[in-house]
Amino acid sequence: MGQVRVVEASVHRFRFELDKPFRIAIGFTKVKEEIVVRLVDNAGNIGWGEASPSPIILGSTPDTVLAALDVLIPTILGEDPRRLHYLVDRMDRVLLDHAPAKAALDMALHDLVGQVTGEPVWRLLGGSRAEPVDTDFTVGIDTPEIMAAEAEALVAAGFRTIKVKVGEAPRLDLDRVRRIRDAVGDNVALRIDANQGWTRAEAVWALVRMADYAIQFVEQPVAAEDIEGLAWVRQRSPIPVMADEAVHSVADALRVVQAEAADYVNIKLMKAGGLRRAVEIATICAAAGVPNMIGGMVESNLSATAAVHFALAEGNVVFRDLDIGERPETQLVAEGGSYIEAGQQLLADRDSPGFGFRRIREEWLVPVKTYRFGEGGEREGSIAA
Numbered sequence: 001m002g003q004v005r006v007v008e009a010s011v012h013r014f015r016f017e018l019d020k021p022f023r024i025a026i027g028f029t030k031v032k033e034e035i036v037v038r039l040v041d042n043a044g045n046i047g048w049g050e051a052s053p054s055p056i057i058l059g060s061t062p063d064t065v066l067a068a069l070d071v072l073i074p075t076i077l078g079e080d081p082r083r084l085h086y087l088v089d090r091m092d093r094v095l096l097d098h099a100p101a102k103a104a105l106d107m108a109l110h111d112l113v114g115q116v117t118g119e120p121v122w123r124l125l126g127g128s129r130a131e132p133v134d135t136d137f138t139v140g141i142d143t144p145e146i147m148a149a150e151a152e153a154l155v156a157a158g159f160r161t162i163k164v165k166v167g168e169a170p171r172l173d174l175d176r177v178r179r180i181r182d183a184v185g186d187n188v189a190l191r192i193d194a195n196q197g198w199t200r201a202e203a204v205w206a207l208v209r210m211a212d213y214a215i216q217f218v219e220q221p222v223a224a225e226d227i228e229g230l231a232w233v234r235q236r237s238p239i240p241v242m243a244d245e246a247v248h249s250v251a252d253a254l255r256v257v258q259a260e261a262a263d264y265v266n267i268k269l270m271k272a273g274g275l276r277r278a279v280e281i282a283t284i285c286a287a288a289g290v291p292n293m294i295g296g297m298v299e300s301n302l303s304a305t306a307a308v309h310f311a312l313a314e315g316n317v318v319f320r321d322l323d324i325g326e327r328p329e330t331q332l333v334a335e336g337g338s339y340i341e342a343g344q345q346l347l348a349d350r351d352s353p354g355f356g357f358r359r360i361r362e363e364w365l366v367p368v369k370t371y372r373f374g375e376g377g378e379r380e381g382s383i384a385a
């Protein structure tokens with residue numbers, strides 16, 4: 001294989017607009033701008049990654065991701081991408097936080113190592129097989145009637161698990177859950193996500209009543225920083241509690257399991273800072289007897305594919321919230337990668353190297369900046385015209 005070096009990194013903006021705004025307890029998404037990273041090695045192999053900024057959940061915007069990449073990319077240029085652990089540690093040493101930017105580079109490095117070695121990422125991560133995995137689909141906040149109709153349509157499309165966004169007002173949320181259960185019948189699993197929208201008391205009031213509707217678990221009933229509150233609700237809730245916004249980093253995961261604050265932890269590549277850190281969070285949770293879900297933000301099918309590879313490899317992931325990249329306007333990967341069919345996420349080709357992207361719609365990308373590893377070892381940057 002000889003010497004392998006990352007010789008070029010280019011960053012791009014990718015903007016899309018959802019036909020219906022996606023509404024959760026603490027805000028909504030209509031227009032989204034992702035930052036897409038493309039790494040090239042000295043043999044011409046290409047690795048792709050995506051950052052999905054979110055001001056309210058991740059504390060990031062497209063511009064903060066670009067600023068972070070400006071600091072992080074020089075630590076990757078000229079390096080052998082196979083030194084994955086070293087490079088991910090190094091990113092943390094040069095810049096605190098900025099998980100979405102780190103996730104994009106971690107992803108692109110994994111894809112590149114896949115190209116270099118000829119292995120799919122799920123196998124690089126130690127997975128044993130790549131069967132289709134079931135995923136839920138999320139119904140955003142709306143009137144109870146509209147939410148029930150959307151849930152029914154999803155069941156008709158083949159989804160066996162529906163995730164319901166709540167956390168607005170407990171009484172209205174209870175009505176949402178009741179109507180959706182009535183609409184979908186008893187053979188569909190329902191899980192709910194309050195996105196920090198309730199107080200401790202509201203959470204317990206709602207969860208005690210929602211237990212009648214066979215709810216699998218509730219995500220993040222109270223504020224992200226209120227770990228004690230999460231534990232308090234968990235002790236009083238008949239429905240298992242999952243931490244989502246309370247766990248971004250590996251250290252957060254340790255804190256939450258030590259506080260016995262959650263039955264489950266939701267891992268997202270954008271919170272964790274990529275696949276490497278996601279594996280570490282799963283390891284901590286597994287040691288504590290806390291199973292994981294893999295979820296995502298409003299993302300394209302590029303980073304969705306990375307999450308599917310993680311789901312295939314990581315044994316502690318027992319729930320999948322991978323309704324990501326299913327809308328046509330988010331399908332940056334034109335051929336290859338993962339796709340959703342009848343409530344399952346599948347790889348187009350389970351043995352193709354890296355994430356298995358065969359064609360990216362590069363015409364959708366707006367170039368921002370290209371960084372090149374110089375002949376003499378110096379690092380250069382050039383702003384795109």
Ligand SMILES: [Mg+2]
Nearest residue numbers: 193219220244
């Ligand atoms: Mg959530």
